[in-house]
């Protein structure tokens with residue numbers, strides 16, 4: 175699955191709150207491949223190698239949990255992703271349908 179997702183980092187590894195200065199929203203081109211959600215700067219092209227920065231932003235979603243971010247109301251169509259290493263991301267999809275689709279696909283892994 176591919177698509178545009180805008181990310182906010184809410185908690186870092188071990189569940190510590192992401193400090194101010196690193197809590198902003200950032201737009202990515204997301205690619206879900208196997209057990210990894212790649213958050214890429216540019217649109218996915220099958221022939222391109224994954225850049226170093228893109229690898230750094232990749233999220234392992236094995237044992238991760240995606241839910242609708244019901245406690246976050248500043249933006250619409252936001253899902254909450256909790257990873258197995260206790261990071262928490264808010265991910266905003268372009269539509270309700272896309273948000274539901276990402277939740278479904280992430281939880282299938």
Ligand code: I3P
Nearest residue numbers: 182184193194195196197198199246248249
């Ligand atoms: C954050 C940025 C986020 C904001 C967050 C700020 O600042 O303005 O947009 O979240 O508020 O800390 P920075 O880019 O310096 O990290 P919202 O858009 O959800 O308000 P927060 O600390 O209350 O999460």
